[in-house]
Amino acid sequence: MGKYALFLGCLIPMKNPQIEKAARRVFEALKLDVVDVQGFSCCPEPWNFKGASLEEWLLVAGRNLFLARKNGRDIIALCNGCSATLIEANHLLAEGGIEAKRVLELLKKRDVHLDGKVRAAHAVEVLYRDLGVDKVAKSCSAPLKGLKVAVHYGCHLLRPSEIMNVDDPFSPTMLDQLVEATGAESLPYRDKMACCGSASMNKDVSLGMARKKLMDMEEVGAQALVVTCPACFDQFDLGQIEVNRKFKESHSLPVLHYFQLLALAQGSNSEEVGLSRHKIKAKELNKVISR
Amino acid sequence: MLTSVSREVRVTQVNLNFRKSLSGIEKVGDLGQCFQCSACLPDCPAATFSPRFNPRDIVMRVLLGLEESLVCPDSLVWDCTTCYACAERCPQGVKPVEVITAIKNRIAEAGLLPQQVAGAVTNIKETDRVIVHSDTVDRRRKELALPELVSGERLIQRILRGEGNG
Numbered sequence: 235m236g237k238y239a240l241f242l243g244c245l246i247p248m249k250n251p252q253i254e255k256a257a258r259r260v261f262e263a264l265k266l267d268v269v270d271v272q273g274f275s276c277c278p279e280p281w282n283f284k285g286a287s288l289e290e291w292l293l294v295a296g297r298n299l300f301l302a303r304k305n306g307r308d309i310i311a312l313c314n315g316c317s318a319t320l321i322e323a324n325h326l327l328a329e330g331g332i333e334a335k336r337v338l339e340l341l342k343k344r345d346v347h348l349d350g351k352v353r354a355a356h357a358v359e360v361l362y363r364d365l366g367v368d369k370v371a372k373s374c375s376a377p378l379k380g381l382k383v384a385v386h387y388g389c390h391l392l393r394p395s396e397i398m399n400v401d402d403p404f405s406p407t408m409l410d411q412l413v414e415a416t417g418a419e420s421l422p423y424r425d426k427m428a429c430c431g432s433a434s435m436n437k438d439v440s441l442g443m444a445r446k447k448l449m450d451m452e453e454v455g456a457q458a459l460v461v462t463c464p465a466c467f468d469q470f471d472l473g474q475i476e477v478n479r480k481f482k483e484s485h486s487l488p489v490l491h492y493f494q495l496l497a498l499a500q501g502s503n504s505e506e507v508g509l510s511r512h513k514i515k516a517k518e519l520n521k522v523i524s525r
Numbered sequence: 526m527l528t529s530v531s532r533e534v535r536v537t538q539v540n541l542n543f544r545k546s547l548s549g550i551e552k553v554g555d556l557g558q559c560f561q562c563s564a565c566l567p568d569c570p571a572a573t574f575s576p577r578f579n580p581r582d583i584v585m586r587v588l589l590g591l592e593e594s595l596v597c598p599d600s601l602v603w604d605c606t607t608c609y610a611c612a613e614r615c616p617q618g619v620k621p622v623e624v625i626t627a628i629k630n631r632i633a634e635a636g637l638l639p640q641q642v643a644g645a646v647t648n649i650k651e652t653d654r655v656i657v658h659s660d661t662v663d664r665r666r667k668e669l670a671l672p673e674l675v676s677g678e679r680l681i682q683r684i685l686r687g688e689g690n691g
Contacts, residue, residue, distance in 0.1 A: 244654040244655035244656050245655060245656065247662075247666070247671070247674055248654065248655075248656040248658065248662045248674070251662075251665050251666050251669050251671055252669065254669075254671060255669045255671060258671075270672060272675060273678070273680065273691070275653040275654070275680040275681050276649050276653060276654050276655055276681070278649055278681070279649070279655060280607065281607060282642045282645040282649075283645075283646055283649055284626060284629075285626060285629035285630065285632075285633070285638075285642060286629070286630070286633040286642065286643075286646045287630060287633060288550075288552075288626065288627075288630055293684060293685060294684060294685070297680070297684045297690055300690065301690075326552075331551045331552075332549065332551045333550065333551060333552060343687060344684060344687055344689060344690045345689065345690050346684075346690045389606070389607070389608035389609055389610075390607075390609075393608070393609035393610075393612075393613060394609050394612055394613070394620075395613060403609070403613045404568075404613070427568075427610075428570055429570045429606045429608040429610075431570065431574075431606055432606070433605075433606040433607055433608075434571055434575075434603070434604055434605065434606045435603035435604065435639060435641060435642065436571075436574075436603065438574065438575070439570075439571055439574040439575045439578075439604050439606075440606075442574040443570050443573075443574055443606070508669065
């Protein structure tokens with residue numbers, strides 16, 4: 235097993251610290267070697283910051299990667315945006331193509347030397363690849379039998395697939411397997427790989443996409459929605475209130491980050507993983523976990 | 526007596542170097558390989574919900590040099606969610622999503638970023654994070670017995686300005 239530096243990013247520690255809490259409990263239960271390293275900045279996020287300047291995006295990501303390397307650790311992230319930025323930037327800087335050349339020189343001038351040996355990964359990928367689904371299943375002392383879950387991978391966990399190289403970009407099974415390891419059932423549903431819409435600057439597009447996904451999940455009787463990214467989380471949790479207001483509907487599908495679901499299956503209670511902080515309350519879920 | 530005829534004249538500026546300038550970016554793939562097949566369209570979620578958005582059309586505008594229609598205020602490229610479905614589906618190795626990122630970079634260079642985007646980027650550069658570090662953040666973390674968050678180190682400004690890597 236690897237040695238990891240926990241890359242918290244921004245949205246989880248500042249807006250959704252309950253996800254961080256759950257993840258820390260899971261790391262401890264699974265005895266993963268994960269430590270805090272001081273001095274990480276925003277990854278930076280791959281929408282606005284990358285849209286403003288690919289060069290500055292690479293430069294800041296390069297510094298974060300270097301910091302992990304200096305500490306002799308690989309990066310483990312809890313957010314699709316963080317892992318996508320750090321994995322892609324790591325790839326581009328190691329390849330040394332047109333975009334990376336100038337940035338590598340700028341990094342050298344700043345005493346940042348990347349030797350291509352640091353790895354960045356999403357924590358879900360670490361569980362799936364390095365630990366294995368069986369070990370995750372064995373750690374679940376309080377399996378969530380009877381809970382019907384709709385998983386939402388989030389685009390950046392898998393794509394661009396030639397760089398992420400973790401699962402099929404259109405018909406993956408990684409997260410479904412990890413959810414089933416908790417005892418819950420992962421339901422098939424229409425347009426499962428559609429995006430949550432969070433990153434679109436057009437509010438009509440963004441909420442339209444979230445609403446369509448909620449309807450597709452409700453259609454198959456999902457009791458909970460599981461994500462691996464705080465941007466997707468906000469889009470579905472807070473976003474559900476916005477969808478209800480805009481379309482005069484009454485969606486109430488509780489949203490969980492995978493590490494909250496896993497912590498519950500490992501015996502944490504709903505307060506310990508902060509479910510009461512969510513906008514959409516987990517009534518059905520509480521029936522399953524309070525048995 | 527002559528009646529005046531109102532005729533709208535539309536002039537479209539073509540920048541023949543637009544395609545070439547974007548083709549210099551490795552990540553966009555070989556733009557010349559696009560044969561407008563629309564494989565990028567069916568899985569595009571932005572196109573499903575925004576009538577004006579179409580990744581095939583964006584690539585075509587680049588090929589034709591219609592820079593003004595993309596590098597402009599309130600450009601349609603901001604409808605994109607960067608889900609990468611277009612790049613995954615392209616049989617020709619063109620990456621419309623990366624073309625869009627390259628166009629966004631041009632928009633930034635031209636000083637035409639939407640206010641929301643410009644504000645978000647400025648905040649990250651000034652505070653090292655997407656969200657402002659408020660007392661509420663500290664209070665919530667304390668309630669959950671999470672380690673303290675350190676802020677205000679100007680990490681991003683220092684690396685961008687070449688003031689070291691710390």
